[in-house]
Amino acid sequence: MEFITFIILMMLGYGFGTWAERRHYKSIEEREMKYQKLPTIGLKHPLPQPGRVVKAQLAVGNVVISVDYFKRFLASLRNIFGGRVSSYETLVDRARREATLRMKESCPGATQIINVRLETASLSKNTRKGSIGSIEVFAYGTAITYK
Protein backbone atom coordinates (compact mmCIF):
# COMPACT_ATOMS: atom_id res chain seq x y z
CA MET A 1 0.00 0.00 0.00
CA GLU A 2 2.78 2.39 0.97
CA PHE A 3 4.58 1.49 -2.20
CA ILE A 4 1.55 2.27 -4.37
CA THR A 5 1.11 5.64 -2.64
CA PHE A 6 4.76 6.36 -3.27
CA ILE A 7 4.52 5.53 -6.97
CA ILE A 8 1.40 7.66 -7.37
CA LEU A 9 3.02 10.60 -5.57
CA MET A 10 6.13 10.27 -7.73
CA MET A 11 4.07 10.23 -10.92
CA LEU A 12 1.96 13.17 -9.81
CA GLY A 13 5.09 15.05 -8.76
CA TYR A 14 6.81 14.42 -12.06
CA GLY A 15 3.76 15.12 -14.23
CA PHE A 16 2.56 18.28 -12.56
CA GLY A 17 6.07 19.46 -11.70
CA THR A 18 7.24 19.26 -15.31
CA TRP A 19 4.07 20.87 -16.60
CA ALA A 20 4.26 23.76 -14.11
CA GLU A 21 7.95 24.27 -14.79
CA ARG A 22 7.51 24.41 -18.53
CA ARG A 23 4.65 26.88 -18.19
CA HIS A 24 6.64 29.03 -15.81
CA TYR A 25 9.69 29.14 -18.06
CA LYS A 26 7.51 30.15 -20.98
CA SER A 27 6.03 33.01 -18.99
CA ILE A 28 9.46 34.08 -17.70
CA GLU A 29 10.93 34.18 -21.19
CA GLU A 30 8.04 36.23 -22.57
CA ARG A 31 8.21 38.78 -19.77
CA GLU A 32 11.99 39.00 -19.90
CA MET A 33 11.68 39.88 -23.57
CA LYS A 34 9.11 42.54 -22.70
CA TYR A 35 11.25 44.15 -20.00
CA GLN A 36 14.66 43.76 -21.58
CA LYS A 37 14.92 47.50 -22.28
CA LEU A 38 14.84 48.23 -18.53
CA PRO A 39 18.39 47.83 -17.16
CA THR A 40 18.82 46.37 -13.70
CA ILE A 41 22.32 46.92 -12.35
CA GLY A 42 24.19 46.34 -9.15
CA LEU A 43 26.02 49.69 -9.18
CA LYS A 44 25.14 52.35 -6.64
CA HIS A 45 25.17 55.09 -9.32
CA PRO A 46 22.90 55.19 -12.36
CA LEU A 47 24.19 54.65 -15.86
CA PRO A 48 24.83 58.00 -17.63
CA GLN A 49 21.55 59.10 -19.10
CA PRO A 50 20.38 62.37 -20.73
CA GLY A 51 17.69 64.28 -18.85
CA ARG A 52 17.05 64.74 -15.15
CA VAL A 53 15.77 62.39 -12.43
CA VAL A 54 12.11 62.99 -11.65
CA LYS A 55 11.46 59.98 -9.41
CA ALA A 56 13.45 57.51 -7.31
CA GLN A 57 11.59 54.76 -5.51
CA LEU A 58 12.16 51.42 -3.84
CA ALA A 59 11.40 48.49 -6.15
CA VAL A 60 10.81 45.05 -4.65
CA GLY A 61 9.91 41.65 -6.06
CA ASN A 62 9.32 38.55 -4.01
CA VAL A 63 8.51 34.95 -4.93
CA VAL A 64 8.16 31.61 -3.16
CA ILE A 65 8.48 28.42 -5.20
CA SER A 66 7.95 24.93 -3.86
CA VAL A 67 9.65 21.75 -4.90
CA ASP A 68 7.56 18.78 -6.04
CA TYR A 69 7.66 15.23 -4.59
CA PHE A 70 9.66 13.82 -7.48
CA LYS A 71 12.35 16.51 -7.27
CA ARG A 72 12.62 16.12 -3.52
CA PHE A 73 13.07 12.37 -3.81
CA LEU A 74 15.71 12.86 -6.48
CA ALA A 75 17.52 15.42 -4.29
CA SER A 76 17.48 13.12 -1.27
CA LEU A 77 19.00 10.38 -3.43
CA ARG A 78 21.63 12.91 -4.53
CA ASN A 79 22.30 13.60 -0.87
CA ILE A 80 23.66 10.08 -0.49
CA PHE A 81 26.04 10.09 -3.44
CA GLY A 82 26.91 13.77 -3.69
CA GLY A 83 27.30 15.88 -6.84
CA ARG A 84 25.21 18.52 -8.59
CA VAL A 85 21.66 18.60 -7.32
CA SER A 86 20.32 19.24 -10.79
CA SER A 87 16.73 18.73 -9.73
CA TYR A 88 16.91 21.87 -7.60
CA GLU A 89 18.74 23.94 -10.22
CA THR A 90 15.61 24.86 -12.14
CA LEU A 91 13.89 25.76 -8.89
CA VAL A 92 16.49 28.35 -7.90
CA ASP A 93 16.87 29.62 -11.46
CA ARG A 94 13.13 30.19 -11.83
CA ALA A 95 12.84 31.85 -8.44
CA ARG A 96 15.65 34.36 -9.14
CA ARG A 97 14.35 35.30 -12.55
CA GLU A 98 10.76 35.54 -11.36
CA ALA A 99 11.71 37.78 -8.41
CA THR A 100 13.70 40.08 -10.69
CA LEU A 101 10.79 40.26 -13.13
CA ARG A 102 8.33 41.09 -10.37
CA MET A 103 10.66 43.84 -9.19
CA LYS A 104 10.69 45.28 -12.70
CA GLU A 105 6.91 44.99 -12.94
CA SER A 106 6.50 46.84 -9.63
CA CYS A 107 7.78 50.11 -11.14
CA PRO A 108 6.26 50.68 -14.56
CA GLY A 109 7.78 53.65 -16.36
CA ALA A 110 11.15 53.49 -14.60
CA THR A 111 14.23 54.14 -16.72
CA GLN A 112 16.62 51.91 -14.78
CA ILE A 113 16.85 50.01 -11.49
CA ILE A 114 20.14 50.45 -9.65
CA ASN A 115 21.72 48.86 -6.60
CA VAL A 116 19.86 45.61 -7.21
CA ARG A 117 20.29 42.85 -4.57
CA LEU A 118 18.90 39.34 -4.33
CA GLU A 119 18.19 37.60 -1.05
CA THR A 120 17.51 33.86 -0.84
CA ALA A 121 15.84 32.02 1.99
CA SER A 122 14.75 28.42 2.32
CA LEU A 123 11.35 28.31 3.95
CA SER A 124 11.54 24.89 5.56
CA LYS A 125 14.92 23.61 6.47
CA ASN A 126 13.96 20.07 7.34
CA THR A 127 12.37 18.16 4.52
CA ARG A 128 10.87 15.54 6.79
CA LYS A 129 7.58 13.92 5.87
CA GLY A 130 4.76 16.43 5.91
CA SER A 131 6.84 19.58 5.66
CA ILE A 132 7.28 21.41 2.38
CA GLY A 133 10.63 22.33 0.85
CA SER A 134 10.31 25.77 -0.72
CA ILE A 135 12.60 28.59 -1.65
CA GLU A 136 11.98 32.31 -1.31
CA VAL A 137 13.84 34.85 -3.41
CA PHE A 138 13.52 38.55 -2.66
CA ALA A 139 14.84 41.09 -5.16
CA TYR A 140 15.12 44.79 -4.34
CA GLY A 141 16.70 47.91 -5.80
CA THR A 142 16.15 51.61 -6.47
CA ALA A 143 14.03 52.43 -9.49
CA ILE A 144 14.94 55.74 -11.12
CA THR A 145 12.80 57.57 -13.63
CA TYR A 146 14.36 60.17 -15.96
CA LYS A 147 12.62 62.84 -17.94
Add this chain to the structure above:
Amino acid sequence: MEYSGKLPTSNVNVSQRSPLQELCVLLGGLLGLCLVFYLCLGWAVDYSIQHISPEEENDLYALMKFPTGEEGEASDQTLAVQSLLQALQKCAPLPYQVSIDVSRSKQVNAAAFPGGHILIFSGLLDQMGSENELVFVLGHELGHFKHRDHLRSLGRGLVLWVMSLFLLGPDNDVGNFLFTALGVAERTHSRQQESAADEYALEVLNCHYGHVGGSTRFFEKLRDTNQTPEILKYYSTHPSDQKRIDNLNALAIQKNFRVDAVKPWVVSTK
Protein backbone atom coordinates in the same frame (compact mmCIF):
# COMPACT_ATOMS: atom_id res chain seq x y z
CA MET B 1 27.68 54.58 -23.82
CA GLU B 2 24.13 53.55 -24.51
CA TYR B 3 22.60 50.54 -22.79
CA SER B 4 21.16 47.87 -25.04
CA GLY B 5 19.56 44.92 -23.27
CA LYS B 6 20.13 41.48 -24.73
CA LEU B 7 18.93 38.09 -23.48
CA PRO B 8 21.18 35.02 -23.42
CA THR B 9 20.31 32.40 -26.02
CA SER B 10 20.68 29.41 -23.70
CA ASN B 11 20.37 28.77 -19.98
CA VAL B 12 23.66 27.58 -18.53
CA ASN B 13 22.35 27.49 -14.97
CA VAL B 14 20.15 24.47 -15.53
CA SER B 15 21.34 20.96 -16.43
CA GLN B 16 19.88 19.64 -19.65
CA ARG B 17 20.04 16.02 -18.44
CA SER B 18 16.70 14.26 -18.09
CA PRO B 19 15.63 13.91 -14.45
CA LEU B 20 14.19 10.47 -15.18
CA GLN B 21 17.59 9.25 -16.37
CA GLU B 22 19.18 10.61 -13.21
CA LEU B 23 16.57 8.88 -11.10
CA CYS B 24 17.25 5.52 -12.78
CA VAL B 25 21.02 5.80 -12.31
CA LEU B 26 20.83 6.88 -8.67
CA LEU B 27 18.10 4.48 -7.67
CA GLY B 28 19.78 1.56 -9.45
CA GLY B 29 23.08 2.31 -7.74
CA LEU B 30 21.49 2.64 -4.33
CA LEU B 31 19.40 -0.52 -4.65
CA GLY B 32 22.45 -2.44 -5.85
CA LEU B 33 24.56 -1.23 -2.95
CA CYS B 34 21.86 -2.04 -0.43
CA LEU B 35 21.37 -5.48 -1.92
CA VAL B 36 25.08 -6.26 -1.60
CA PHE B 37 25.13 -5.02 2.00
CA TYR B 38 21.99 -6.90 2.80
CA LEU B 39 23.20 -10.17 1.29
CA CYS B 40 26.51 -9.95 3.15
CA LEU B 41 24.83 -9.21 6.46
CA GLY B 42 22.25 -11.92 5.71
CA TRP B 43 25.04 -14.48 5.37
CA ALA B 44 26.54 -13.18 8.58
CA VAL B 45 23.20 -13.78 10.28
CA ASP B 46 22.93 -17.30 8.86
CA TYR B 47 26.43 -18.03 10.11
CA SER B 48 26.04 -16.55 13.56
CA ILE B 49 22.70 -18.15 14.45
CA GLN B 50 24.37 -21.53 14.49
CA HIS B 51 26.40 -20.34 17.45
CA ILE B 52 23.56 -19.04 19.58
CA SER B 53 22.76 -21.40 22.44
CA PRO B 54 19.19 -22.01 23.67
CA GLU B 55 20.07 -20.17 26.91
CA GLU B 56 21.14 -17.11 24.96
CA GLU B 57 17.90 -17.37 23.01
CA ASN B 58 16.01 -17.31 26.27
CA ASP B 59 17.85 -14.14 27.26
CA LEU B 60 16.91 -12.70 23.89
CA TYR B 61 13.29 -13.64 24.46
CA ALA B 62 13.31 -11.90 27.84
CA LEU B 63 15.03 -8.84 26.37
CA MET B 64 12.67 -8.29 23.45
CA LYS B 65 9.00 -7.71 23.92
CA PHE B 66 7.22 -10.55 22.16
CA PRO B 67 3.47 -11.01 22.43
CA THR B 68 2.47 -13.49 25.12
CA GLY B 69 -0.57 -15.65 25.69
CA GLU B 70 -3.48 -15.25 28.07
CA GLU B 71 -2.89 -14.04 31.62
CA GLY B 72 -3.97 -15.91 34.75
CA GLU B 73 -4.94 -19.53 35.14
CA ALA B 74 -4.52 -21.74 32.07
CA SER B 75 -7.75 -22.95 30.46
CA ASP B 76 -8.48 -26.62 29.62
CA GLN B 77 -7.67 -25.86 26.02
CA THR B 78 -4.23 -24.47 26.90
CA LEU B 79 -3.46 -27.43 29.17
CA ALA B 80 -4.52 -29.89 26.47
CA VAL B 81 -2.29 -28.19 23.88
CA GLN B 82 0.60 -28.11 26.34
CA SER B 83 0.35 -31.82 27.15
CA LEU B 84 0.10 -32.63 23.44
CA LEU B 85 3.29 -30.66 22.82
CA GLN B 86 5.04 -32.52 25.66
CA ALA B 87 4.11 -35.83 24.05
CA LEU B 88 5.40 -34.61 20.69
CA GLN B 89 8.88 -33.84 21.97
CA LYS B 90 9.76 -37.54 21.83
CA CYS B 91 9.28 -37.35 18.06
CA ALA B 92 11.06 -34.00 17.71
CA PRO B 93 14.22 -33.98 19.80
CA LEU B 94 15.25 -30.33 20.09
CA PRO B 95 17.79 -28.64 22.37
CA TYR B 96 14.99 -26.44 23.71
CA GLN B 97 12.64 -26.46 26.67
CA VAL B 98 9.68 -25.96 24.33
CA SER B 99 6.70 -24.13 25.79
CA ILE B 100 3.39 -23.04 24.32
CA ASP B 101 0.96 -20.24 25.09
CA VAL B 102 -2.53 -19.71 23.76
CA SER B 103 -3.57 -16.20 22.81
CA ARG B 104 -7.25 -15.34 22.69
CA SER B 105 -7.59 -13.89 19.22
CA LYS B 106 -9.57 -14.58 16.07
CA GLN B 107 -6.32 -14.74 14.08
CA VAL B 108 -5.69 -18.10 12.40
CA ASN B 109 -1.97 -18.28 13.03
CA ALA B 110 0.86 -19.56 15.20
CA ALA B 111 4.36 -18.19 15.73
CA ALA B 112 7.76 -19.45 16.92
CA PHE B 113 9.81 -17.12 19.14
CA PRO B 114 13.43 -17.45 20.35
CA GLY B 115 14.06 -19.86 23.21
CA GLY B 116 11.46 -22.45 22.15
CA HIS B 117 8.39 -20.34 22.86
CA ILE B 118 5.37 -21.02 20.67
CA LEU B 119 2.37 -18.73 20.57
CA ILE B 120 -0.80 -20.15 19.10
CA PHE B 121 -3.96 -18.12 18.51
CA SER B 122 -7.28 -19.53 19.60
CA GLY B 123 -8.68 -18.73 16.14
CA LEU B 124 -6.42 -21.47 14.81
CA LEU B 125 -7.42 -23.92 17.54
CA ASP B 126 -11.10 -23.35 16.71
CA GLN B 127 -10.40 -24.39 13.12
CA MET B 128 -8.94 -27.74 14.17
CA GLY B 129 -11.15 -30.63 13.10
CA SER B 130 -8.90 -33.31 14.56
CA GLU B 131 -5.98 -33.79 16.91
CA ASN B 132 -3.86 -34.85 13.92
CA GLU B 133 -4.29 -31.43 12.33
CA LEU B 134 -3.14 -29.76 15.53
CA VAL B 135 -0.13 -32.07 15.78
CA PHE B 136 0.76 -31.07 12.24
CA VAL B 137 0.60 -27.36 13.12
CA LEU B 138 2.71 -27.90 16.26
CA GLY B 139 5.17 -30.00 14.25
CA HIS B 140 5.41 -27.17 11.76
CA GLU B 141 6.41 -24.72 14.50
CA LEU B 142 8.87 -27.28 15.92
CA GLY B 143 10.30 -27.49 12.40
CA HIS B 144 10.98 -23.76 12.53
CA PHE B 145 12.95 -24.31 15.75
CA LYS B 146 14.77 -27.26 14.22
CA HIS B 147 15.90 -25.16 11.23
CA ARG B 148 16.37 -22.06 13.43
CA ASP B 149 14.09 -20.06 11.11
CA HIS B 150 12.81 -17.99 14.00
CA LEU B 151 16.29 -16.55 14.56
CA ARG B 152 16.94 -16.18 10.87
CA SER B 153 13.89 -14.05 10.17
CA LEU B 154 14.50 -12.06 13.33
CA GLY B 155 18.12 -11.45 12.35
CA ARG B 156 17.31 -10.48 8.77
CA GLY B 157 14.54 -8.16 9.89
CA LEU B 158 16.97 -6.56 12.29
CA VAL B 159 19.58 -6.15 9.54
CA LEU B 160 17.06 -4.46 7.26
CA TRP B 161 15.84 -2.17 9.98
CA VAL B 162 19.30 -1.15 11.21
CA MET B 163 20.50 -0.60 7.65
CA SER B 164 17.65 1.73 6.82
CA LEU B 165 18.12 3.55 10.12
CA PHE B 166 21.85 4.08 9.64
CA LEU B 167 21.77 4.99 5.98
CA LEU B 168 18.74 7.21 5.89
CA GLY B 169 17.50 7.99 9.38
CA PRO B 170 14.05 7.14 10.75
CA ASP B 171 10.91 7.74 8.71
CA ASN B 172 12.65 8.61 5.45
CA ASP B 173 11.00 8.47 2.01
CA VAL B 174 13.89 6.57 0.44
CA GLY B 175 14.13 4.24 3.46
CA ASN B 176 10.49 3.29 3.34
CA PHE B 177 10.76 2.65 -0.38
CA LEU B 178 13.75 0.33 0.00
CA PHE B 179 12.09 -1.43 2.89
CA THR B 180 9.14 -2.39 0.73
CA ALA B 181 11.27 -3.30 -2.28
CA LEU B 182 13.62 -5.61 -0.36
CA GLY B 183 10.82 -7.04 1.78
CA VAL B 184 9.34 -8.73 -1.28
CA ALA B 185 12.56 -10.60 -2.07
CA GLU B 186 12.92 -11.59 1.59
CA ARG B 187 9.59 -13.40 1.54
CA THR B 188 10.74 -15.99 -0.97
CA HIS B 189 13.38 -16.97 1.51
CA SER B 190 10.73 -17.46 4.13
CA ARG B 191 8.54 -19.48 1.74
CA GLN B 192 11.31 -22.07 1.40
CA GLN B 193 11.51 -22.19 5.17
CA GLU B 194 7.77 -22.82 5.38
CA SER B 195 8.00 -25.76 2.99
CA ALA B 196 10.89 -27.24 4.98
CA ALA B 197 8.89 -26.85 8.18
CA ASP B 198 5.94 -28.59 6.52
CA GLU B 199 8.15 -31.56 5.71
CA TYR B 200 9.37 -31.73 9.27
CA ALA B 201 5.79 -31.58 10.54
CA LEU B 202 4.92 -34.56 8.35
CA GLU B 203 7.74 -36.58 9.91
CA VAL B 204 6.56 -35.64 13.39
CA LEU B 205 2.99 -36.57 12.53
CA ASN B 206 4.06 -39.97 11.21
CA CYS B 207 6.24 -40.60 14.24
CA HIS B 208 3.46 -39.69 16.69
CA TYR B 209 0.54 -41.59 15.14
CA GLY B 210 2.28 -44.02 12.81
CA HIS B 211 0.40 -42.49 9.88
CA VAL B 212 -0.06 -39.05 8.29
CA GLY B 213 -3.87 -38.78 8.18
CA GLY B 214 -5.15 -35.21 8.57
CA SER B 215 -1.92 -33.53 7.46
CA THR B 216 -3.50 -31.65 4.58
CA ARG B 217 -6.97 -31.19 6.03
CA PHE B 218 -6.22 -27.79 7.54
CA PHE B 219 -4.78 -26.36 4.30
CA GLU B 220 -7.73 -27.70 2.37
CA LYS B 221 -9.99 -25.72 4.69
CA LEU B 222 -7.88 -22.62 4.22
CA ARG B 223 -7.89 -23.07 0.48
CA ASP B 224 -11.67 -23.32 0.38
CA THR B 225 -12.28 -20.27 2.55
CA ASN B 226 -9.50 -17.99 1.39
CA GLN B 227 -9.32 -17.33 -2.34
CA THR B 228 -6.18 -15.26 -2.85
CA PRO B 229 -5.78 -13.92 -6.39
CA GLU B 230 -2.76 -15.44 -8.15
CA ILE B 231 -1.01 -12.09 -8.48
CA LEU B 232 -0.92 -11.58 -4.73
CA LYS B 233 0.76 -14.90 -4.08
CA TYR B 234 4.21 -13.53 -4.68
CA TYR B 235 3.66 -11.12 -1.84
CA SER B 236 2.38 -13.65 0.68
CA THR B 237 4.84 -15.17 3.10
CA HIS B 238 3.46 -18.68 2.94
CA PRO B 239 3.32 -20.83 -0.20
CA SER B 240 -0.18 -21.15 -1.61
CA ASP B 241 -2.36 -23.67 0.19
CA GLN B 242 -2.81 -25.87 -2.89
CA LYS B 243 0.95 -25.99 -3.42
CA ARG B 244 1.46 -27.07 0.18
CA ILE B 245 -1.17 -29.79 -0.09
CA ASP B 246 0.45 -31.12 -3.27
CA ASN B 247 3.89 -31.06 -1.67
CA LEU B 248 2.69 -32.93 1.39
CA ASN B 249 0.86 -35.57 -0.63
CA ALA B 250 3.88 -36.12 -2.86
CA LEU B 251 6.14 -36.42 0.16
CA ALA B 252 3.83 -38.88 1.91
CA ILE B 253 3.86 -41.13 -1.17
CA GLN B 254 7.61 -40.80 -1.56
CA LYS B 255 8.25 -41.81 2.04
CA ASN B 256 5.59 -44.54 2.08
CA PHE B 257 3.60 -42.95 4.88
CA ARG B 258 0.20 -44.46 5.58
CA VAL B 259 -3.00 -42.40 5.78
CA ASP B 260 -5.44 -43.59 8.46
CA ALA B 261 -8.46 -42.29 10.32
CA VAL B 262 -7.94 -39.18 12.45
CA LYS B 263 -8.50 -38.64 16.16
CA PRO B 264 -11.12 -36.03 17.05
CA TRP B 265 -10.09 -32.85 18.85
CA VAL B 266 -12.80 -31.62 21.24
CA VAL B 267 -11.73 -29.46 24.15
CA SER B 268 -13.91 -26.79 25.70
CA THR B 269 -12.47 -23.29 25.70
CA LYS B 270 -13.52 -22.69 29.34
